[in-house]
Amino acid sequence: xxxxxxxxxxxxxxxxxxxxxxxxxxxxxxxxxxxxxxxxxxxxxxxxxxxxxxxxxxxxxxxxxxxxxxxxxxxxxxxxxxxxxxxxxxxxxxxxxxxxxxxxxxxxxxxxxxxxxxxxxxxxxxxxxxxxxxxxxxxxxxxxxxxxxxxxxxxxxxxxxxxxxxxxxxxxxxxxxxxxxxxxxxxxxxxxxxxxxxxxxxxxxxxxxxxxxxxxxxxxxxxxxxxxxxxxxxxxxxxxxxxxxxxxxxxxxxxxxxxxxxxxxxxxxxx
Amino acid sequence: xxxxxxxxxxxxxxxxxxxxxxxxxxxxxxxxxxxxxxxxxxxxxxxxxxxxxxxxxxxxxxxxxxxxxxxxxxxxxxxxxxxxxxxxxxxxxxxxxxxxxxxxxxxxxxxxxxxxxxxxxxxxxxxxxxxxxxxxxxxxxxxxxxxxxxxxxxxxxxxxxxxxxxxxxxxxxxxxxxxxxxxxxxxxxxxxxxxxxxxxxxxxxxxxxxxxxxxxxxxxxxxxxxxxxxxxxxxxxxxxxxxxxxxxxxxxxx
Numbered sequence: 001x002x003x004x005x006x007x008x009x010x011x012x013x014x015x016x017x018x019x020x021x022x023x024x025x026x027x028x029x030x031x032x033x034x035x036x037x038x039x040x041x042x043x044x045x046x047x048x049x050x051x052x053x054x055x056x057x058x059x060x061x062x063x064x065x066x067x068x069x070x071x072x073x074x075x076x077x078x079x080x081x082x083x084x085x086x087x088x089x090x091x092x093x094x095x096x097x098x099x100x101x102x103x104x105x106x107x108x109x110x111x112x113x114x115x116x117x118x119x120x121x122x123x124x125x126x127x128x129x130x131x132x133x134x135x136x137x138x139x140x141x142x143x144x145x146x147x148x149x150x151x152x153x154x155x156x157x158x159x160x161x162x163x164x165x166x167x168x169x170x171x172x173x174x175x176x177x178x179x180x181x182x183x184x185x186x187x188x189x190x191x192x193x194x195x196x197x198x199x200x201x202x203x204x205x206x207x208x209x210x211x212x213x214x215x216x217x218x219x220x221x222x223x224x225x226x227x228x229x230x231x232x233x234x235x236x237x238x239x240x241x242x243x244x245x246x247x248x249x250x251x252x253x254x255x256x257x258x259x260x261x262x263x264x265x266x267x268x269x270x271x
Numbered sequence: 272x273x274x275x276x277x278x279x280x281x282x283x284x285x286x287x288x289x290x291x292x293x294x295x296x297x298x299x300x301x302x303x304x305x306x307x308x309x310x311x312x313x314x315x316x317x318x319x320x321x322x323x324x325x326x327x328x329x330x331x332x333x334x335x336x337x338x339x340x341x342x343x344x345x346x347x348x349x350x351x352x353x354x355x356x357x358x359x360x361x362x363x364x365x366x367x368x369x370x371x372x373x374x375x376x377x378x379x380x381x382x383x384x385x386x387x388x389x390x391x392x393x394x395x396x397x398x399x400x401x402x403x404x405x406x407x408x409x410x411x412x413x414x415x416x417x418x419x420x421x422x423x424x425x426x427x428x429x430x431x432x433x434x435x436x437x438x439x440x441x442x443x444x445x446x447x448x449x450x451x452x453x454x455x456x457x458x459x460x461x462x463x464x465x466x467x468x469x470x471x472x473x474x475x476x477x478x479x480x481x482x483x484x485x486x487x488x489x490x491x492x493x494x495x496x497x498x499x500x501x502x503x504x505x506x507x508x509x510x511x512x513x514x515x516x517x518x519x520x521x522x523x524x525x
Contacts, residue, residue, distance in 0.1 A: 054425075054429070056425050056428065056429075073428070074425070074428040074429045075429070075431070076429060076430060076431055078429075079429060080425070080429055082422060082425070084422055086422045086423070086425070086426045088423065088426070088441075088444075089521040089522070090444050090445075090447075090521040099430065100430040103430045103431045103432055104430055104431050132520075132521055133521075134521060134523050148430075152430060
């Protein structure tokens with residue numbers, strides 16, 4: 001039994017923009033090493049919540065903590081991968097990762113460069129070290145972004161629909177990469193928040209799923225997952241428990257949408 | 272037939288130039304008429320270009336001696352202030368009223384005053400060129416820095432790039448596309464102001480060369496001066512484009 005240490009914690013967290021409530025009363029605890037998938041339709045405030053945890057946005061109400069301390073500004077401890085590829089376009093892959101390492105770890109350039117190469121190897125980009133982002137495919141750029149996010153020795157990885165713009169094949173292989181990198185490490189658990197609107201992706205990746213309802217964004221479901229090891233993707237998705245979970249989440253989703261549309265849904269309505 | 276039209280389209284620029292040259296030859300070599308001497312023949316101009324080559328080179332050198340320092344100072348100051356004002360809201364607010372008011376003033380209206388208060392013609396010409404180049408460079412840089420995609424800013428913040436370092440490591444590089452459009456507008460305007468200043472009161476430079484021979488009704492030399500000015504400007508613009516392409520290679524996909 002591992003001791004569960006606090007990673008993220010929010011208390012009565014709220015965020016409004018232009019007088020409109022985007023998030024309301026979010027009380028959330030994420031332990032270190034958890035892989036939380038944040039599900040929700042567009043406009044449910046998923047990205048806002050991620051930005052709040054990253055320290056990129058300041059809450060309008062309530063508090064956000066990381067390891068017991070209030071989050072005040074962005075930090076390399078909590079690395080972010082965005083959907084739009086955020087490598088600097090005027091730097092090569094290697095230069096991008098080296099810069100991040102140099103800035104966060106205060107290392108000499110030669111050390112930082114070696115380390116950067118290792119991380120790029122880890123994500124399978126050893127052949128493209130000196131390429132610029134515009135020379136790379138979307139999937140490769142996202143691999144680079146993940147390498148950079150990990151290279152700063154982040155304890156937490158916040159991913160905002162990182163594979164939203166990728167084709168299915170790239171998507172699947174990057175999902176496995178993230179799983180391996182974030183959940184595979186036993187000695188250094190990485191706390192991960194993965195924002196997506198793809199239920200299957202969330203179920204496949206997460207150790208826990210949080211569903212946000214919209215207007216204003218609030219937690220409508222919080223589901224811990226405990227599935228067998230993923231060996232064969234197709235087989236795994238045919239697993240009964242997995243399918244049940246997917247159905248449960250879909251129900252929660254639909255219920256929220258229908259309520260918003262003005263329907264009164266009572267206890268497992270038939271559609 | 273298809274290949275013929277393809278080549279025609281490819282070389283249409285050169286063909287059109289030759290066509291204009293033909294018209295020019297016809298006008299200048301045709302029957303005598305009153306203002307014939309206003310249209311010297313291409314041959315006369317080539318001769319003028321050759322005979323005055325030393326003076327033309329000296330004029331180009333004198334013009335560049337005014338243009339380059341003024342333009343460089345305008346670029347350095349314009350880009351530096353532009354980056355800071357595009358990135359720091361209070362600086363932008365502070366400079367907005369004055370730039371709104373002063374930027375649209377055509378720089379040539381400063382000429383008489385510049386001549387009155389500055390000790391030499393050289394200084395007043397460089398001052399006018401500086402003004403002409405400064406505003407477009409500053410305004411474009413500031414606009415570019417203010418519109419840097421949020422993603423670069425967030426990224427910089429996450430990997431711990433501080434406020435000061437952000438200015439030169441991120442803002443300066445990310446604004447390069449706008450900086451270059453400012454530099455190019457500024458370059459065009461400073462050429463105009465350079466030659467205007469030289470037509471006015473200078474006794475050196477390309478503008479002066481043209482004005483000088485016009486005063487003596489030496490039209491072959493005058494036209495040669497105009498053509499030579501075109502060649503010099505073209506060469507500088509090509510050099511400029513080369514540097515631009517080198518520095519902006521990363522904008523290809525964006």
